[in-house]
Amino acid sequence: xxxxxxxxxxxxxxxxxxxxxxxxxxxxxxxxxxxxxxxxxxxxxxxxxxxxxxxxxxxxxxxxxxxxxxxxxxxxxxxxxxxxxxxxxxxxxxxxxxxxxxxxxxxxxxxxxxxxxxxxxxxxxxxxxxxxxxxxxxxxxxxxxxxxxxxxxxxxxxxxxxxxxxxxxxxxxxxxxxxxxxxxxxxxxxxxxxxxxxxxxxxxxxxxxxxxxxxxxxxxxxxxxxxxxxxxxxxxxxxxxxxxxxxxxxxxxxxxxxxxxxxxxxxxxxxxxxxxxxxxxxxxxxxxxxxxxxxxxxxxxxxxxxxxxxxxxxxxxxxxxxxxxxxxxxxxxxxxxxxxxxxxxxxxxxxxxxxxxxxxxxxxxxxxxxxxxxxxxxxxxxxxxxxxxxxxxxxxxxxxxxxxxxxxxxxxxxxxx
Numbered sequence: 001x002x003x004x005x006x007x008x009x010x011x012x013x014x015x016x017x018x019x020x021x022x023x024x025x026x027x028x029x030x031x032x033x034x035x036x037x038x039x040x041x042x043x044x045x046x047x048x049x050x051x052x053x054x055x056x057x058x059x060x061x062x063x064x065x066x067x068x069x070x071x072x073x074x075x076x077x078x079x080x081x082x083x084x085x086x087x088x089x090x091x092x093x094x095x096x097x098x099x100x101x102x103x104x105x106x107x108x109x110x111x112x113x114x115x116x117x118x119x120x121x122x123x124x125x126x127x128x129x130x131x132x133x134x135x136x137x138x139x140x141x142x143x144x145x146x147x148x149x150x151x152x153x154x155x156x157x158x159x160x161x162x163x164x165x166x167x168x169x170x171x172x173x174x175x176x177x178x179x180x181x182x183x184x185x186x187x188x189x190x191x192x193x194x195x196x197x198x199x200x201x202x203x204x205x206x207x208x209x210x211x212x213x214x215x216x217x218x219x220x221x222x223x224x225x226x227x228x229x230x231x232x233x234x235x236x237x238x239x240x241x242x243x244x245x246x247x248x249x250x251x252x253x254x255x256x257x258x259x260x261x262x263x264x265x266x267x268x269x270x271x272x273x274x275x276x277x278x279x280x281x282x283x284x285x286x287x288x289x290x291x292x293x294x295x296x297x298x299x300x301x302x303x304x305x306x307x308x309x310x311x312x313x314x315x316x317x318x319x320x321x322x323x324x325x326x327x328x329x330x331x332x333x334x335x336x337x338x339x340x341x342x343x344x345x346x347x348x349x350x351x352x353x354x355x356x357x358x359x360x361x362x363x364x365x366x367x368x369x370x371x372x373x374x375x376x377x378x379x380x381x382x383x384x385x386x387x388x389x390x391x392x393x394x395x396x397x398x399x400x401x402x403x404x405x406x407x408x409x410x411x412x413x414x415x416x417x
Contacts, residue, residue, distance in 0.1 A: 004039070006036060006039060006040060006041035007039060007040055007041065007117075007118050007413075007417060008040070008041045008042075008043055008115050008116065008117035008118060009035070009040050009041070009042055009043065009117055009118065009119045009120070009121055009413060010043045010045060010108060010111055010112065010115075010117040010119070010120045010121070010136070010142075011028065011031070011032065011042045011043065011044050011045065011121045011122075011123075012045045012046075012104070012108065012120070012121065012122035012123070012129050012132050012133050012136070013028040013044065013045075013046055013122070013123045013129060014046060014047050014051075014097060014100065014126035014128070014129050015027075015028060015123075015126070016028055016029065016044060016046040016047075016069070017029065017057075017059040017060045017062070017063055018049055018052070018055040018056055018057055018059070018060055019049070019052045019054070019055060020052070020054040020055055020056035020058075020300060021053070021054045021275060021277070021300050023239055023329075023330040023331050023334075024125060024149075024330065025059065026208075026211065026330060026402075027123065027147075027149070027208055027330070028044075028123055029059060029062060029063070030209075030211050030402040030405075030406065031402075031405075031406055031409060032044060032063065032064065032067060033062065033063075033064055033211075033213075033406075034402065034403060034406035035406055035409070035410060036064065038406060038407060038410035039410060039414070040410055040413055042067060042068075043068045043070075043111050043115055043117055044067060044068065044069040044070065045070050045072065045104060045107060045108050045111060045132070046069065046070070046071055046072070047071060047072060047074035047097060047100050047104075048071045048072065048073055048074050049071065050074070050075065050080075051074035051075055051076050051080075051097055051100065052076075053076065053079065054300070056300075056302065058302040058303055058304070059303055062214075068111070068115065070107045070108075070110075070111060072100055072103040072104040072106070072107045072108075073099070073100070073102075073103040074097050074099055074100030074103070074104070075097070075099045076096050076097060077091040077092045077096040077097070077098070077099070078092065078096050081099075089160075089162065092163075093162065093163055093166045094127035094128060094131065094163065094166040094167060094170055095126050095127050095128055097126055097128050098128050098131075100128050100132070101128050101131050101132055101135075104128070104132040105132055105135045105136060105139075108120075108132060108135075108136045109136065109139060109140070112136065112140050112142070117142065118142065118143075118413075118417040119142060119143050119144070119145060119413055119416060119417055120133050120136050120137055120140070120142050120143070120144045120145070121133070121144075121145045121147060121413075122134075122144070122145075122146060122147065123147035123149065124146075124147065124148050124149050124150065124152065125149060125150065127152065127166070127167060127170055130146055130170055130171075130174050131170060133146060133174075133178075134146075134170075134173055134174060134177060137177060137178075138177070143179040143416045143417070144177060144178045144179060145178060145179060145180045145181075145182060145412065145413070145416070146174040146178035146180070146181050146182070147182045147206075148171075148174075148181055148182060148183050148188070148192070149182075149183065149184045149188075149208075150183070150184065150185075150188055150326070150327045151183075151188050151191055151192070151326055151327075152167045152168075152170065152171040153167040153168040153171055156323075172196075175192070175195075175196040175199050175202075176199070178202065179202065179416050180202050180203075180204055180412060180416065181199070181202055181203050181204070182204055182205070182206050182409075182412075183203065183204070183205055183206075184205070184206065184207050184208050184327075184328060184330075185205065185207065185326055185327060185328050185351040186205055186351060186354075187325055187326030187327075187350070187351045188205075188326040188327065188351075189203045189204065189205045190326075191326055204412065206405050206408045206409055206412070207328070207333075207400075207405060208328065208330040208332075208333055208402075208405070209333045209400045209401055209402040209403075209404065209405045210333040210334045210336065210337040210400055210401060210402060211401075211402050212337070212401050212402070212403065214303065214304065214307060215307060215337055215338075217304065218304050218307045218308050218311070221304075221308075223308055225308075225311050225312050226312060227312065227314065228270075228272060228309070228312050228313055228314075229270050229272075231267065231268065232266075232267065232268050232269055232270050233268065233269050233270075233314045233315070233381050233384050233385060234269075234270045234271075234272055234313055234314050234315075235270075235271045235272070235313065235314065235315045235316065235317045235343065236271075236272050236274060236309060236310060236313035236315070236316055236317060237271065237272070237273050237274065237276070237316075237317040237318075237319065238274045238275065238306055238309065238310060238316070238331055238334075239274070239275060239276070239329065239331050240275065240276060240277045240278070241273060241276040241277070241278040241281065241282065241319070242278070243278070243281055244321065244323070245320070245321050245323065245324050246319040246320060246321065246367070247319075247321060247367065247368070248278075248281070248282060248285060248319070249285060250367065250368050250369060250370045250373055251271075251319070251345060251367070251373055251377075252282075252285045252286055252289050252291055252295075253289060253370040253373075253374075254370050254373035254374035254377055255271070255286075255289070255291040255294050255295075255377075256289040256290060256291050257370070257374045258374055258377065258378060259290070259291055259294060263378055263381075264294065264378075264381065266293035266294060269294060269381065270294060270295065270296060271294060271295045271296075271317065272295075272296050272297075272298060272313070273295065273296070273297045273298070274298050274300070274301065274306065274309065275298075275299065275300035275301070275306075276297055279297045282295060282297055283295075283297065307334065307338070310334060310335065310338035310340065311338050311339065311340065313338075313340055314340070314341075314384050315340060315341045315342065315343055315380060315381075315384055315389065316335045316338065316340050316341070316342045316343070317342075317343050317345070318331075318332060318335060318342055318343065318344045318345065318346065318352065318356075319345045319346065319367055320344075320345075320346040320347075320350065320352045320367065321346075321347070321367050321368065322346075322347035322349075322350065322366070322367070322368070324350070324352075325347050325349060325350030325351060325352075326350075326351060327351065327352070328351050328352045328355055329352065332352060332355055332356075333355075333400040335392075336355075336359055336392040336396060336397050336400050337392075337397055337400065339391050339392070339397075340391055341361075341363070341380070341383070341384060341389035341390060341391055342356060342361050342363065342391075342392070343363045343365075343376070343377065343380045344356045344361065344363060344364040344365070345365055345366070345367040345373060346364065346366070346367055347366055347367070348364050348365075348366070358396055359392035359393055359396035359397075360390060360392060360393040360396065361390065361391075361392060362390075363376060363379070363380050363383075363389075364376075365377075
């Protein structure tokens, strides 16, 4: 029986291998991996690697052989178009990679002429991707799916009024023109349905997830699951720390309180921050509070090694402020699959806390409350030491796989093509 030819979708994404240092790369990469088995062949339009601040070849083998990948000319305004650290604001609106738009549209139109895709898909958090998707939709007439992931223009974000206006203009145009707007959390979709009620039926949710194949390869490699720091309960925060959205101040204040009271010490407790991009912030706070001996910061590591490190940690630390209640860190799902207990420092009313509760996890405390963190952290560490701290339920882990997310995206494509 002859297999039906794959339908094609043009996927516009800034985050794509060999970019390094961002968990956001996983969403597009895993869709590209799984969609062909579901009837859709991705054509990838991304940025030239010169625009990436850091690159690594470790994820390039995960791009399926034969995938068409076009890399349009792009520069990072802050690094490549500045003079003595200064650059024109207009060259960084709606983002520092706005130069990607021009060759991106040109190459996107060329891909449309050459391969005749049935759909266009573009993905945030680089707004220029949506600028390209919108222009390709306008010129080709093809249905466009705008993968917002998270909200764009928010109260107080971006702080620059002109940048906020650029975000707001782009999201409004996307809401009007896109056949579907996709969000990774129920809260974000709900916010946009309220913001654009005339387009409410176009707002849908496809969450992030973890990649089972990546974990399977890590497990098959056979590296021992051993303590990160023998003799010390070690919590791991894997990923970026932000001064506002993931402010570590109250966490470190809680460490100071527990250290002063003798509940923890450098020889029996540590928090490891991997790839935080905030070393100065963390160590500056830690030294001021006299807890520098309780934390360590380490540079980014290849993806497979990062997954193995999660499996070796005594506990995993998740931070998200109440200002991001409609967002869920992408690594949350990898944390679930890693099979370790999770301490969630986040608003109990937010979507991140909802994911943890649905997985059967209850160690959830507000990120901005020192007292709650101190008591919750002490209880969590005690449970770890006693071997009674729970990991995510098996059902929650199964449901968080990116296979299921790819099925949802393919079904959405089927409904539009």
